[in-house]
Amino acid sequence: MNILSNIFVPLFAVLIVNGILWFFAKDAEKIDKGLVFNHFKLSYRRRFIGALRGIPFVLIVFLLIAWQFDVMSIKYIWLVAICILLISLESFYYYRKWKEEE
Numbered sequence: 861m862n863i864l865s866n867i868f869v870p871l872f873a874v875l876i877v878n879g880i881l882w883f884f885a886k887d888a889e890k891i892d893k894g895l896v897f898n899h900f901k902l903s904y905r906r907r908f909i910g911a912l913r914g915i916p917f918v919l920i921v922f923l924l925i926a927w928q929f930d931v932m933s934i935k936y937i938w939l940v941a942i943c944i945l946l947i948s949l950e951s952f953y954y955y956r957k958w959k960e961e962e
Contacts, residue, residue, distance in 0.1 A: 904961055908954035915947055 885900035892903045
């Protein structure tokens with residue numbers, strides 16, 4: 861298999877599953893307590909908390925990869941910076957939507 865099928869087949873599957881989960885949760889009541897399988901059923905407060913919880917895990921994974929495989933190239937540093945920026949933007953978005961709901 862070539863590289864494109866290794867990228868696009870899983871991406872297509874994820875998009876299909878995400879669309880199905882969104883469709884079934886679009887009119888559902890948002891849940892603010894307990895565990896939820898479907899991310900779209902969470903309130904923005906819970907999504908914000910989840911995004912903040914993910915930041916240390918992402919940093920630890922990137923540090924372990926850098927330590928284990930000895931990769932500290934400029935491309936890797938840019939990848940880490942972009943991921944941290946995306947998580948920060950996601951957290952800010954969820955925080956803003958949470959405050960708008962209140």
